[in-house]
Amino acid sequence: DSVGFAIVGLGGYALNQMMPRFAQAERAHIAAIVSGNPEKLRRVGDAYGVPTDARHSYEAFEKIASDKRIDAVYIVLPTGLHAEWAIRGFAAGKHVLCEKPMALSSADCERMIAAGRRAKRKLMIAYRSHFEPYNLEAMRLMEQKAIGTIRLVRTEQSYRMGPTSPGENWRTSRALAGGGPLEDYGIYGLQAALYLTGEMPQRISATAFRPAGDARFAEIFAHVSSQWLFPSGAVAQLATSYDSAGTNFAQVRGTDGALIMDPATSYAGQKMRIESRDGREFTPGDPDVQFARQLDHFANAVRDNTAIKTPGEMGLRDLRLIEAIYASARTGRTVGLASDGSMLG
Numbered sequence: 001d002s003v004g005f006a007i008v009g010l011g012g013y014a015l016n017q018m019m020p021r022f023a024q025a026e027r028a029h030i031a032a033i034v035s036g037n038p039e040k041l042r043r044v045g046d047a048y049g050v051p052t053d054a055r056h057s058y059e060a061f062e063k064i065a066s067d068k069r070i071d072a073v074y075i076v077l078p079t080g081l082h083a084e085w086a087i088r089g090f091a092a093g094k095h096v097l098c099e100k101p102m103a104l105s106s107a108d109c110e111r112m113i114a115a116g117r118r119a120k121r122k123l124m125i126a127y128r129s130h131f132e133p134y135n136l137e138a139m140r141l142m143e144q145k146a147i148g149t150i151r152l153v154r155t156e157q158s159y160r161m162g163p164t165s166p167g168e169n170w171r172t173s174r175a176l177a178g179g180g181p182l183e184d185y186g187i188y189g190l191q192a193a194l195y196l197t198g199e200m201p202q203r204i205s206a207t208a209f210r211p212a213g214d215a216r217f218a219e220i221f222a223h224v225s226s227q228w229l230f231p232s233g234a235v236a237q238l239a240t241s242y243d244s245a246g247t248n249f250a251q252v253r254g255t256d257g258a259l260i261m262d263p264a265t266s267y268a269g270q271k272m273r274i275e276s277r278d279g280r281e282f283t284p285g286d287p288d289v290q291f292a293r294q295l296d297h298f299a300n301a302v303r304d305n306t307a308i309k310t311p312g313e314m315g316l317r318d319l320r321l322i323e324a325i326y327a328s329a330r331t332g333r334t335v336g337l338a339s340d341g342s343m344l345g
């Protein structure tokens with residue numbers, strides 16, 4: 001009863017990370033591929049044994065509707081295309097697994113959720129850290145108050161992007177990537193700040209910067225940082241950049257110690273320790289299982305009608321917070337938030 005996936009978009013993440021991991025999944029397999037490149041369809045289709053009548057161009061996507069071998073579509077396209085293709089997936093009667101971030105606006109997220117409800121199909125956002133042993137252990141430790149009461153959270157996700165322009169690289173195009181590093185990479189820190197504290201912020205203030213005369217940042221921001229206040233009184237600082245040396249960490253400081261995750265949400269190589277009087281290093285498992293477990297979680301939800309840990313509603317919540325961060329950066333004012341993340345006033 002394995003779930004058949006149509007992979008939509010054969011880019012770097014699909015080809016190098018997700019497609020090879022289907023072999024490790026128990027209940028998921030690649031049933032079809034969709035790409036704009038006929039040569040890639042042939043080469044990738046042959047490599048994964050995809051039947052020739054299940055290799056489609058984007059124009060022929062709707063043919064999957066009548067194909068009983070396909071239960072779900074996995075959207076691995078540039079972010080600005082997620083909403084359109086998720087909605088087309090539902091229109092074809094399929095369940096939808098959508099890469100992060102869910103879309104570029106909360107309005108698009110709402111359209112995607114509504115389309116899934118109308119079609120009575122599942123929608124999951126591919127937030128792989130929810131299936132990764134280090135992050136799962138970190139959530140458990142924070143719930144058990146392993147460092148006392150949480151006071152401070154810091155996250156940073158950065159790398160230095162090579163010379164490029166919006167025409168060459170979708171990650172620097174506003175239409176396809178929104179404001180840039182926050183949606184793409186900083187979202188891991190945003191997610192960690194939420195799942196490690198178990199709270200939603202009630203106030204956000206932010207700064208976003210775009211240097212003049214740099215083709216990389218003609219349309220997107222180079223750096224975005226924000227400061228959050230949670231109802232408990234805990235405070236978070238999040239920073240993300242496409243123009244500083246690589247990092248990906250999350251730190252939580254409580255009354256009795258600190259949780260240090262560095263790197264926090266990588267594909268592999270996670271490190272995690274607690275700094276306190278009886279501090280210790282944690283090695284809860286191989287991060288590599290996150291990819292296949294994510295696929296099986298979605299497959300179980302499709303087959304057994306079980307709840308999804310990272311549903312469209314979570315993706316929507318995160319887009320609301322991203323919108324609040326940009327609103328504060330734009331206006332220079334602190335933004336107040338309702339408990340669902342929507343802006344007050």
Ligand code: NAD
Pocket residue numbers: 009010011012013014036076077078079081099100101126128170176184
């Ligand atoms: P990529 O540039 O490597 O691949 C994008 C693919 O989309 C390419 O095959 C490209 O040909 C295709 N495409 C179709 N229409 C396009 C258009 N109009 N403009 C540009 N490309 C178009 O990107 P990627 O790194 O594979 O990212 C794809 C998605 O996966 C993004 O949403 C990204 O956020 C997500 N992603 C997630 C993770 C993760 O760890 N979960 C990691 C990387 C990327």
